[in-house]
Amino acid sequence: MLCGEYSFQLYCADVHKAPAAPPPRPLPPQRPPVLTLPFLSLRLSVSAVKILFPRLQSDLSQISFELVAECPETGARAGLLHTPHGAIETPVFMPVGTHAAVKGLSQRDLAEDLGVKILLANTYHLFLRPGHELIRKMGGLHRFMSWPNAILTDSGGFQVFSLSGLRKITDEGVIFQSHLDGDLHTFTPESTVDVQLAFGSDICMVLDECPEYPVTHEYARQSMHRTVRWAQQADRHHRMRMSESATRHALFPIVQGSMFPDLRAVCARSLVDLDSDGYAVGGLSVGEPRALSLEMVEATRDILPRQKPRYAMGVGMPKELPEYVARGIDMMDCVLPSRNARNGYLFTSEGRLIVKHARYKDDERPIDEKCQCYTCRRYSRSYLRHLFLSGEILYSSLATRHNVRRYLDIMCEIRHAIISFTFPEYLKCVRSASLDAE
Ligand SMILES: [Zn+2]
Numbered sequence: 001m002l003c004g005e006y007s008f009q010l011y012c013a014d015v016h017k018a019p020a021a022p023p024p025r026p027l028p029p030q031r032p033p034v035l036t037l038p039f040l041s042l043r044l045s046v047s048a049v050k051i052l053f054p055r056l057q058s059d060l061s062q063i064s065f066e067l068v069a070e071c072p073e074t075g076a077r078a079g080l081l082h083t084p085h086g087a088i089e090t091p092v093f094m095p096v097g098t099h100a101a102v103k104g105l106s107q108r109d110l111a112e113d114l115g116v117k118i119l120l121a122n123t124y125h126l127f128l129r130p131g132h133e134l135i136r137k138m139g140g141l142h143r144f145m146s147w148p149n150a151i152l153t154d155s156g157g158f159q160v161f162s163l164s165g166l167r168k169i170t171d172e173g174v175i176f177q178s179h180l181d182g183d184l185h186t187f188t189p190e191s192t193v194d195v196q197l198a199f200g201s202d203i204c205m206v207l208d209e210c211p212e213y214p215v216t217h218e219y220a221r222q223s224m225h226r227t228v229r230w231a232q233q234a235d236r237h238h239r240m241r242m243s244e245s246a247t248r249h250a251l252f253p254i255v256q257g258s259m260f261p262d263l264r265a266v267c268a269r270s271l272v273d274l275d276s277d278g279y280a281v282g283g284l285s286v287g288e289p290r291a292l293s294l295e296m297v298e299a300t301r302d303i304l305p306r307q308k309p310r311y312a313m314g315v316g317m318p319k320e321l322p323e324y325v326a327r328g329i330d331m332m333d334c335v336l337p338s339r340n341a342r343n344g345y346l347f348t349s350e351g352r353l354i355v356k357h358a359r360y361k362d363d364e365r366p367i368d369e370k371c372q373c374y375t376c377r378r379y380s381r382s383y384l385r386h387l388f389l390s391g392e393i394l395y396s397s398l399a400t401r402h403n404v405r406r407y408l409d410i411m412c413e414i415r416h417a418i419i420s421f422t423f424p425e426y427l428k429c430v431r432s433a434s435l436d437a438e
Contacts, residue, residue, distance in 0.1 A: 063203065063250035063277045065090075065309045065330075071423040074326040075301065078418040081118075081309055081330070083202040084248055085142065085150040088117040090309065091325045091414055093407045094152060094333040098122045099129075100145040103338055104393075104400035107147050113374060114405055118150040118202075120333045123195055124159035127185070128178050132198035140200030152203040152333075154313070155192045155254075158282070161210045169209060171226065189234035197241055197249055205280060206234040208254040213286040220258035227256045228270045235274045250277035252311060258283060259292050261299035268300035278309040281329070285314040294320075297327045304328070318347050318407065322414050322430050326423075337407045341399035344388050347406040353381070355399070360385045373405035374398075 066080040081088040095102050095110065097119045102110060110116040121141060126132065138144040141151055157174070160167055164176040166184075173188035189207045196204035208227045211220055231253035238251040253271040257263030264281075271279060281300060284293040297312055304310055311331035312324045324332060337347065346353040348368035353360075355367075366376035367384065375384070375398040387395035417426035 062248040065278065065307065067307065069419045069421075071326075071418050071421070073424045074427065075328050076322075076325045076414070076418050076423050076427075077328065077330060078415045079309070079330060083118070083150040083250075085148065085202055086117055088150060089415060090330040091321075091411055091418075092118060092331050093321065093411045094118050094120045094331065095338065095404050095407075096120045096122075096333055096335045097145075098335075099125050100141060102400070102404070103342065104396040105338075105404070107145065109397075109401060110404075111148055114401070114408060116149065116404075116408070118152060119147060120152050120154065121199070121201075122156070122159060123153045123192060123199070123205075124156035124163070126153075126199065127156060127195050128180055132195040136198040136200075140198075142200055150202040151199070152311075152331075153196045153199055153201040153205065155196070155205040155207045156187055157192075157205075157208045157254075158210045158314070160187060161212070169226070171229070173207065173230075174209075189230040190237040193234050193238050193241065193251065197245070200247070201249060203250045203252060203278070204238070206231045206251060206253045208256055208282055210256065210283050210286065211258050213259065213288045215258050217258075217260055217263070220256075220260055220263055224257045224263045224267045227254065228267060231271055231274065235276065252276060252278045252280045254280040254282040254313070255300050255304075256283045257296070257299075259288055259296060261295065264296050264299040265303060268303040272303060272305060276308070278311060278331075279304045280311040280313050282313045284312060285316070285334075290316070290320065294323055294327060297324060297329060301328045318410055319430055319433075321407070321410050322423075322427050325414050325418075326427055334407075337403035338400045341403040342396045344399075346399060347403050349406075349409075355381065355385050355388050357385075367399075367402050368406070371402060371405060371409070373402050375402040375405075 064082045066082065067077055068080060069078045070076070077090070079090040081090050081092070095116055098121070100121050102119070110119065126135065135141055135144050141147070160174050160176045163179045165179065166177040168175045173186055173191070175184060175186050177184055187207055192207040193204060207230050209223045211223050215223070235251065235253065242248070253274060253276050255264055255268045255271060257267045268279070281297050284296065293315065309330045310328055312329045313333065315324055315332050315334055317336065321332065340347070344355045346355055346367050349370045350368070353367060360381040363381040365381055366379065367381060368376055379398060384395060384398060387398070413426065414423070417423040
């Protein structure tokens with residue numbers, strides 16, 4: 001396919017229909033996980049072992065990552081992330097449910113209509129309100145918010161550094177003032193693990209320091225070493241908690257080092273020693289040029305273990321998603337699809353659409369003629385513009401549904417391209433398309 005002749009959207013449409021592309025390589029059959037018991041010379045399915053040895057159950061449902069395909073040219077990966085709340089196809093985009101809700105969408109919209117398999121929730125916000133002990137009392141976050149699929153919670157570090165008016169960082173942790181009522185609280189590496197375990201998160205994150213941008217190399221170095229020490233403390237505490245727990249919860253440390261590749265590499269090497277369930281790259285989207293954040297991800301690509309999932313925190317715009325995947329990233333999250341939707345900024349396969357523009361006043365077309373979401377199947381640009389200008393709550397719900405679907409569609413396209421070994425062409429087309437969306 002001559003990329004220049006096609007728009008991003010047309011190419012993607014072709015990927016879905018695949019008239020000229022080589023037939024996708026079939027996925028290996030999904031065998032049930034097995035456990036080898038050398039002392040019995042047996043290989044049993046996990047379900048069989050759970051029946052025979054119920055006390056071993058907690059060791060069998062931990063987070064694991066299975067590589068399904070890898071792009072030989074870029075290293076982009078397609079995989080399956082197994083969690084106690086279901087398997088997740090990667091690369092995956094995780095919608096953000098800050099206060100245990102994605103603004104404008106119900107859990108039914110997310111799980112049943114959009115097929116979301118994993119949500120992100122914010123520890124800082126839920127710790128302050130309603131509090132982790134209340135959530136524990138209500139049966140954990142899954143039950144509290146009636147969410148059947150996986151949940152990842154951040155450690156709260158990013159919000160402490162971006163929202164809290166007053167904060168004091170010590171080697172022990174961070175003392176911060178609530179942005180709600182001014183009360184003082186302390187997060188330590190150990191306490192943030194306990195808070196996330198009270199939530200029952202499938203994937204917890206370690207407390208990290210997220211330096212603002214820019215900072216000096218010296219400050220970034222000290223901060224990075226602090227983050228590594230905190231990760232080691234959190235890891236010890238988490239292992240101790242898991243040894244006495246009947247349920248499994250993963251813990252991902254976070255690579256920091258501001259915008260200095262040498263510090264990123266040192267940090268990643270230290271964290272790899274923890275042999276964690278997965279690794280995150282944090283400290284991105286703090287005001288740096290986008291090329292720099294991609295460079296920071298690249299700096300650790302060959303250091304982080306290939307068999308573990310990698311999560312780029314807080315990224316990105318639609319055209320950036322394949323760029324992160326091309327650098328070995330498997331998981332991403334961002335508030336952009338939901339926040340921008342509420343502000344009237346819609347993502348389409350042909351670029352951005354600002355819904356309030358007068359040109360859509362009598363436009364009968366859907367937001368995106370290629371989109372199969374409920375909003376696009378049912379409503380016109382004209383009606384959505386009217387709802388937006390009238391301040392109707394329905395607008396936010398319909399617009400968010402579309403924008404989240406757009407992100408999920410992009411991730412599907414990316415995964416399909418990796419599995420069908422057409423990812424380099426896909427990436428080339430994304431780069432050359434004049435999306436004018438961002
Ligand atoms: Zn749509």
